[in-house]
Amino acid sequence: MVSLKDVAKRCGVSTATVSKALNGHSDIGEKTRIRIKEAAQEMGYFPNAAARALKTNRSYNLGVLFKEEAGRGLTHEYFSGILNGFKEKAEELGYDITFINNEHVNHKMSYLEHCKYRNFDGVGIVCARFDEPEVQELLQSNIPIVTVDYVYYNCTVVSSNNVKGMNELVRYIYSKGHRKIAYIYGEKHSAVTRDRLTSFFQTMESFNLNVPDDYLKEGEYLDTRLVAKATRELLNLPDPPTCILYPDDTALIGGINVIDEMGLKVPDDISIAGFDGTKVSQMMSPKITTIRQNTRKIGEEAVKRLVQRIEQPKTTLVERVIINGELLVGESVGGI
Incomplete structure (x- = not known):
C-alpha cells in the first residue's frame, strides 16, 4: 500500500508538504500542489481513514436521521430526492453518510448514543417526529446539526418555500x-x-x-x-x-x-x-x-451548511435556508 512517505520521496518534499497539498492548505504553491496530487494519483495513494481521524479528530462521517412514518421509506419520492442530493454533495465534500438508528446488536440505544458510538462529525435530520424525547435530546446536544423542514433555535434548517x-x-x-x-x-x-x-x-x-x-x-x-x-x-x-x-x-x-x-x-x-x-x-x-x-437542491444545501458548521464553527451562522419550488401548470384545474 502506498504511503504518504512514498509520495513525499517521489516528489522530493517532506511528508508535511504532501499532507498540506492534499488537504488544500493555502501555504503550498499551486505548482507544487498540482505536482503532488498528480503523483499521488499515479501511485494510487489513498489516505488512511483511521490515521486521518486521529490527526484531525474528525471521522468524516455524517449521520442521517430518517424515520418516515408513512411506511414509504426510501421509495418516498420527496425524501429520496433530498437524500440523494445529500449523499452526492457529502461525497463531493469528502464525507461518508450513515443512517442513524436506535438498535445495535440487540442493544437499544438512543439516537444521541448512536451518534457518539459512530463518532459522527455532524447530523442531518431529514425526517423524524421532532416532539419525540430522543429527537429533542439529539437537537439539544453539542453535535453540529442541520434539519430539513423543521425550525429549531440552535441549528440551521433547509426547507422548501x-x-x-x-x-x-x-x-x-x-x-x-x-x-x-x-x-x-x-x-x-x-x-x-x-x-x-x-x-x-x-x-x-x-x-x-x-x-x-x-x-x-x-x-x-x-x-x-x-x-x-x-x-x-x-x-x-x-x-x-x-x-x-x-x-x-x-x-x-x-x-x-x-x-x-x-x-x-x-x-x-x-x-x-x-x-x-x-x-x-x-x-x-x-x-x-x-x-x-427542488428536493436535490434541499439535500445539497443541507450538507453544505452542515459541513460549514463542522469545519468553520466560529464563523458559521444558524440560518433558515429557503429553496424555491416551481409551479407546474397541468390539466387538472379547469376554467370557470
Whole structure:
C-alpha cells in the first residue's frame, strides 16, 4: 500500500508538504500542489481513514436521521430526492453518510448514543417526529446539526418555500375563475402544514375570499384513505367547492378515486391541485397542476451548511435556508 512517505520521496518534499497539498492548505504553491496530487494519483495513494481521524479528530462521517412514518421509506419520492442530493454533495465534500438508528446488536440505544458510538462529525435530520424525547435530546446536544423542514433555535434548517409555493398555486387557481376553493391539509403538528395553511389563508384574504370552515379538512401526507374520506365530504356539501387542494400528489390519488366513483370528471366537474411535483403526477391523465419542490437542491444545501458548521464553527451562522419550488401548470384545474 502506498504511503504518504512514498509520495513525499517521489516528489522530493517532506511528508508535511504532501499532507498540506492534499488537504488544500493555502501555504503550498499551486505548482507544487498540482505536482503532488498528480503523483499521488499515479501511485494510487489513498489516505488512511483511521490515521486521518486521529490527526484531525474528525471521522468524516455524517449521520442521517430518517424515520418516515408513512411506511414509504426510501421509495418516498420527496425524501429520496433530498437524500440523494445529500449523499452526492457529502461525497463531493469528502464525507461518508450513515443512517442513524436506535438498535445495535440487540442493544437499544438512543439516537444521541448512536451518534457518539459512530463518532459522527455532524447530523442531518431529514425526517423524524421532532416532539419525540430522543429527537429533542439529539437537537439539544453539542453535535453540529442541520434539519430539513423543521425550525429549531440552535441549528440551521433547509426547507422548501412552502409559503411562496402555496401562494403561486392559489393565485393560478384564482386566475382560472375559481372562488370556492377547499383545502385538505396535512398533519397540524407539521411546520410544513403551518406554513402552507397560513399562506393559503393570506392569499385567499388578499382576494377578499372567505374560506368556510367546511372547506377545510385535515388529512395526512401520503394517506389516500383519509383524503378520500375528506374529498367525499367536500363533494357532498350543499354548496361544494369548485376546486380542491390536496396535501401532496400521492394523497391526491385517493381524491381522484372518489371523484371517479361519484361519476364526476376532472376538470370538467371539479378541479384539483396537488403539491410536490412527483413524476407520477405528471404522467397521469389529466396531468396534475402542482408545485414541484427542488428536493436535490434541499439535500445539497443541507450538507453544505452542515459541513460549514463542522469545519468553520466560529464563523458559521444558524440560518433558515429557503429553496424555491416551481409551479407546474397541468390539466387538472379547469376554467370557470
